[in-house]
Amino acid sequence: MVTVTTDARAVAETVTDPELPMLTLADLGVLRDVSEEDGRVVVTITPTYSGCPAMDAMRADLVHALRAAGYDEVDVRTALHPPWTTDWISVEGRRRLAEAGIAPPGAAPRRAEGPIPLTLGPTVRAVRCPRCGSADTEETSAFGATACRALRRCRSCREPFEHVKEI
């Protein structure tokens, strides 16, 4: 039996994202709530994308970390509303992404009422190269190695890099 030394929230906040391991689930904005009732911990997380295949791994990692800290009964629940947005990535999370060579997202699109406007040309975003800092970068693909990342390249230092795309 492990002695409970830390509160459940603090434990859950140390768990990192399986695909962006430089970020905690808290920094990513995926960890929505942690509560304790009669020794039972209820953790609420929200998916980044509907098909995010890392959700099961996140649940397992949360249960594993909390059990290791002495919480035997852990229930990981899903919240769908409000939908996750990259605006929930913390300042610290953005710093860590950039440090790892992944450009953090800009502000998520604010959509007015009515039909969503179509983007026919290349998307122009002010994304800085995480390696050399140049703002002269271009998108090579809106879809990358995971649902949340796009591929870009820097026109100054010529390096390709990833970018957490805004949603």
Added chain:
Amino acid sequence: MSFDNVYEALTGDGDARWAFGTGFADPLNGVDTTVPPDVDGADLAAYCLMLGDDALIMSHRLQEWCTNAPELEEEVALANIGLDLLGQTRLLYARAGHADGTGRGEDHYAFFRGEEEFANVRLAETPRGDFGDLIATLLVFATWRLALLQRLIPSRDPVLAAIAAKGVKEVAYHRDHAAQWTVRLGDGTDESHRRMQAGLDRIWPLVGELFTAHEVETRLARSGVAVDPAGLRAEFDAVLEQVLTAATLRRPADVPPDPGGRRGLHTDALGPLLAELQSVARAHPEATW
């Protein structure tokens, strides 16, 4: 999962496995799935299956492009789009199982229903042709689905509303992707223009079905739960006109709709697709790994 090796991952505490029938957590675990009192649960379930089937079958067609796409970035993009749609499928199937009171899970709906029980629009099952065919299909599908999901956000079923709100963000990227390819191919070389136009001409007879309501849709739209697809036509036409004009493509002539898919009447293409999709699950119905 942060395992040191794959064997540890497979023999671990069993919560993080990656195949069908392996105890995936209910994707709606923890969500309040109470059906609002004046909403018909059977209708709501049927409607969730329609939208889920559209997404599953389209996702399967996209997955067929893995290792066949013209370039690596496109391969990744199509897989991502397919994965988004698969995620929407899982949520919608889970909602259906709660709404019809049977508690059936996503595996049941995906793997253990027959062809006549699938209610997807026939556009989604169009067999894989060339890249022009795919882009034409994806452009039409994503434009229609985006308009639909956006109108579902105020649905009186809060779960459906939440699923739609997530989906809108995803499908907006899918539509842009297909639209940008349509312009690049249509306004490209003579050959790419010819094949993009041929792709549109090929799938256009299936467009009318997208805007023809099934009686479940009509009933639920009346009570503010669903969307009457007829109301999506104006937005669809406006978006298509914008894309086709930029792409120097001709809009094919409309043909009278043949709304069979929502009633389980499909083209010859769905049977073989399901046979492949369901073969492993049906061969080993109790298997876990």
